[in-house]
Amino acid sequence: MSPGSVGTVATQHLDLPGSLPLDCGRSLRRVRVAYETYGTLSPARDNVILVCHALSGDAHAAGLSPDPPPEGTRDGFAAAASPKGIGWWDGMIGPGKAFDTDRFFVVSTNLLGGCRGTTGPSSTDPDTGRPYGSAFPVITVADMVRCERAFLAELRIDRLAAVAGGSLGGMQALEWATSYPDQVNNIVVIASTHALQPQGVAWNAIARESIMRDPAWQGGDYYGTGRAPDAGMGVARMVGHITYLSAPSLAEKFGRRLQSGGDLRYTLHEPEFEVESYLRHQASSFVRRFDANTYLHLSRALTYFQLDLPAAAETIMARTLLIAFSSDWLYPPSASEEIFDALRKSGKEAEFHLIDAPYGHDCFLLEEARQTPIVRDFLTEGRA
Amino acid sequence: MSPGSVGTVATQHLDLPGSLPLDCGRSLRRVRVAYETYGTLSPARDNVILVCHALSGDAHAAGLSPDPPPEGTRDGFAAAASPKGIGWWDGMIGPGKAFDTDRFFVVSTNLLGGCRGTTGPSSTDPDTGRPYGSAFPVITVADMVRCERAFLAELRIDRLAAVAGGSLGGMQALEWATSYPDQVNNIVVIASTHALQPQGVAWNAIARESIMRDPAWQGGDYYGTGRAPDAGMGVARMVGHITYLSAPSLAEKFGRRLQSGGDLRYTLHEPEFEVESYLRHQASSFVRRFDANTYLHLSRALTYFQLDLPAAAETIMARTLLIAFSSDWLYPPSASEEIFDALRKSGKEAEFHLIDAPYGHDCFLLEEARQTPIVRDFLTEGRA
Numbered sequence: 001m002s003p004g005s006v007g008t009v010a011t012q013h014l015d016l017p018g019s020l021p022l023d024c025g026r027s028l029r030r031v032r033v034a035y036e037t038y039g040t041l042s043p044a045r046d047n048v049i050l051v052c053h054a055l056s057g058d059a060h061a062a063g064l065s066p067d068p069p070p071e072g073t074r075d076g077f078a079a080a081a082s083p084k085g086i087g088w089w090d091g092m093i094g095p096g097k098a099f100d101t102d103r104f105f106v107v108s109t110n111l112l113g114g115c116r117g118t119t120g121p122s123s124t125d126p127d128t129g130r131p132y133g134s135a136f137p138v139i140t141v142a143d144m145v146r147c148e149r150a151f152l153a154e155l156r157i158d159r160l161a162a163v164a165g166g167s168l169g170g171m172q173a174l175e176w177a178t179s180y181p182d183q184v185n186n187i188v189v190i191a192s193t194h195a196l197q198p199q200g201v202a203w204n205a206i207a208r209e210s211i212m213r214d215p216a217w218q219g220g221d222y223y224g225t226g227r228a229p230d231a232g233m234g235v236a237r238m239v240g241h242i243t244y245l246s247a248p249s250l251a252e253k254f255g256r257r258l259q260s261g262g263d264l265r266y267t268l269h270e271p272e273f274e275v276e277s278y279l280r281h282q283a284s285s286f287v288r289r290f291d292a293n294t295y296l297h298l299s300r301a302l303t304y305f306q307l308d309l310p311a312a313a314e315t316i317m318a319r320t321l322l323i324a325f326s327s328d329w330l331y332p333p334s335a336s337e338e339i340f341d342a343l344r345k346s347g348k349e350a351e352f353h354l355i356d357a358p359y360g361h362d363c364f365l366l367e368e369a370r371q372t373p374i375v376r377d378f379l380t381e382g383r384a
Numbered sequence: 385m386s387p388g389s390v391g392t393v394a395t396q397h398l399d400l401p402g403s404l405p406l407d408c409g410r411s412l413r414r415v416r417v418a419y420e421t422y423g424t425l426s427p428a429r430d431n432v433i434l435v436c437h438a439l440s441g442d443a444h445a446a447g448l449s450p451d452p453p454p455e456g457t458r459d460g461f462a463a464a465a466s467p468k469g470i471g472w473w474d475g476m477i478g479p480g481k482a483f484d485t486d487r488f489f490v491v492s493t494n495l496l497g498g499c500r501g502t503t504g505p506s507s508t509d510p511d512t513g514r515p516y517g518s519a520f521p522v523i524t525v526a527d528m529v530r531c532e533r534a535f536l537a538e539l540r541i542d543r544l545a546a547v548a549g550g551s552l553g554g555m556q557a558l559e560w561a562t563s564y565p566d567q568v569n570n571i572v573v574i575a576s577t578h579a580l581q582p583q584g585v586a587w588n589a590i591a592r593e594s595i596m597r598d599p600a601w602q603g604g605d606y607y608g609t610g611r612a613p614d615a616g617m618g619v620a621r622m623v624g625h626i627t628y629l630s631a632p633s634l635a636e637k638f639g640r641r642l643q644s645g646g647d648l649r650y651t652l653h654e655p656e657f658e659v660e661s662y663l664r665h666q667a668s669s670f671v672r673r674f675d676a677n678t679y680l681h682l683s684r685a686l687t688y689f690q691l692d693l694p695a696a697a698e699t700i701m702a703r704t705l706l707i708a709f710s711s712d713w714l715y716p717p718s719a720s721e722e723i724f725d726a727l728r729k730s731g732k733e734a735e736f737h738l739i740d741a742p743y744g745h746d747c748f749l750l751e752e753a754r755q756t757p758i759v760r761d762f763l764t765e766g767r768a
Binding site: 023024025137138195196197198199201202203205206208209210212213214215220231232234235238239242245247250251253254255256264266267268269271272273275276279280283296297300303304306329332 | 407408409521522579580581582583585586587589590592593594596597598599604615616618619622623626629631634635637638639640648650651652653655656657659660663664667680681684687688690713716
């Protein structure tokens with residue numbers, strides 16, 4: 001085991017009792033939650049950090065999977081030198097790391113609507129015995145958080161030392177602090193926002209259109225038909241991937257280098273530029289590991305998310321750490337700054353760190369070394 | 385007729401004799417060119433300005449069409465208050481305007497590969513009597529310019545006072561000045577580049593993937609089948625449209641306003657946000673007026689375009705006017721500045737104007753009033 005690793009960790013599953021009420025007015029029965037834990041729960045059960053993943057993550061946040069899928073969650077620029085089966089935030093979670101498992105009991109769940117073990121559109125609908133498909137209700141970030149809370153109640157955890165996440169994960173942390181202000185001591189909100197900007201709403205709409213316009217989507221009921229909207233979801237992933245990176249980082253990594261090395265091949269069908277080939281690869285590996293309906297639902301949920309400032313800042317009781325990245329144009333630093341300003345004006349404890357880094361939104365997965373001391377200091381100083 | 389208008393102008397057509405050689409090694413026979421002219425050709429035939437359109441334009445650059453199609457070329461933010469059938473650059477071309485038809489004979493053609501009258505993938509292949517479809521050769525910006533030059537030769541015009549265009553149109557102007565340096569007095573290059581940045585290459589690849597992954601594309605041979613890749617091209621247009629605008633301009637125009645006015649409807653299928661509805665509208669109107677194979681070929685051509693600096697600057701003899709827009713992140717001002725610097729270092733006459741304007745790449749179609757004095761002064765001072 002390498003130093004700082006939590007070792008091999010398998011994903012476990014827990015079925016929630018009762019039913020889970022949703023913002024849309026419907027509810028879900030027999031919700032299953034996939035989760036992993038790292039570190040040791042203190043006798044007082046007061047050292048729990050909930051880690052929330054972003055759109056394409058899963059419960060396997062740290063360590064090595066005993067049964068790694070062919071396509072890992074660390075893809076794109078993060079794929080290089082990542083061991084097979086490594087957790088998506090392994091650089092941040094472990095003994096001595098930002099989320100220090102020598103001190104904290106770190107819990108990571110696959111979110112509601114997911115496709116990696118927690119109940120989602122591809123799960124069996126107990127009412128029909130068939131996959132939900134189009135019958136899966138439209139969910140919100142608040143629904144995800146309600147699910148996480150119900151799950152933690154099953155573990156007899158009723159107060160969190162911290163909730164942490166990047167992007168959609170950061171939205172969950174913010175939602176925790178506003179929905180359950182007396183149950184969260186600290187939140188760590190990275191590369192996130194209180195409300196996606198209209199351009200981000202547009203990118204998400206385009207990604208969803210791409211999936212729903214694929215005839216193989218079949219209105220959402222493609223399970224068991226032998227067809228899936230891989231073509232459309234591939235395009236959705238390409239759009240997402242480019243919005244997660246910055247123009248300079250693409251220029252530095254690929255330039256205008258040709259696939260063939262020298263001459264143009266004069267083809268529409270084949271990639272001519274290296275960046276074109278890279279995009280195709282990202283798309284094809286993503287569709288092998290991800291469910292299109294989950295993509296639709298999570299994209300919809302993160303688009304809906306909106307904390308009204310400054311009112312929300314009045315509600316939040318948790319100490320708040322905000323981290324943003326200079327080159328992140330999808331979740332621009334200005335949003336984190338707005339949240340920070342609102343919290344400070346409400347007299348709340350908050351820190352805002354702007355990290356100057358070139359990789360766009362994906363920085364939250366790539367710039368682990370620079371986030372580590374910020375997160376460590378924040379959790380050490382606090383009452384966590 | 386409103387002041388400054390060239391009046392009603394119909395698109396004409398001209399068939400080129402012989403065959404047109406292409407960069408890919410193939411050639412095209414019986415090439416037809418759609419064109420319009422505005423103003424009067426001087427007896428010395430020395431007052432000609434060739435106006436080159438961008439990806440989605442056509443030969444109808446100015447005035448009113450006698451037979452306006454249901455969907456005009458002025459869409460997006462430019463659609464508001466545009467009379468039906470108005471040319472895509474009507475604000476720039478006419479008596480007393482930037483390209484002053486009291487002085488110049490302005491010629492506008494639909495470019496090679498187009499779908500609005502000039503030979504393109506939807507035209508009849510003389511070898512088979514059927515539409516080219518997948519048989520249409522991959523073309524380049526140099527091929528477009530070669531076609532324009534052959535067309536002008538038919539009009540017995542062998543020297544241009546100026547070549548002007550924005551975006552892909554600006555690439556054509558640059559190509560004219562490097563391929564035929566002794567035949568062009570001035571070029572006006574707006575919101576363009578000597579080589580698309582890798583992020584732009586990626587956006588174009590995504591748009592093409594979206595079209596080619598649509599099963600209705602049928603490898604390019606969809607003509608006459610009753611099906612066309614409208615779904616995929618709609619997504620391509622959405623991607624393009626967002627890259628042509630800026631995040632602040634989307635925020636200002638749409639914010640996060642909901643379609644329904646108040647409450648969320650919890651739906652995947654229907655637009656919830658106004659910006660989502662706007663995107664759908666852009667897509668559906670675009671697919672009614674544009675051919676998917678033309679989109680593929682023009683996107684490929686503009687991706688290929690590359691002038692190697694500083695060598696190209698040595699070749700260019702034309703006085704060069706470069707205009708860029710502060711919020712244009714697809715064709716960022718830095719590219720225009722690079723061209724400007726290379727020209728100045730080579731001792732060439734060049735001007736660079738950076739216009740501070742919020743509408744992104746689409747500024748070249750929207751900020752006509754601010755471009756007008758710059759273009760007028762440039763053409764007045766020059767030997768045009």
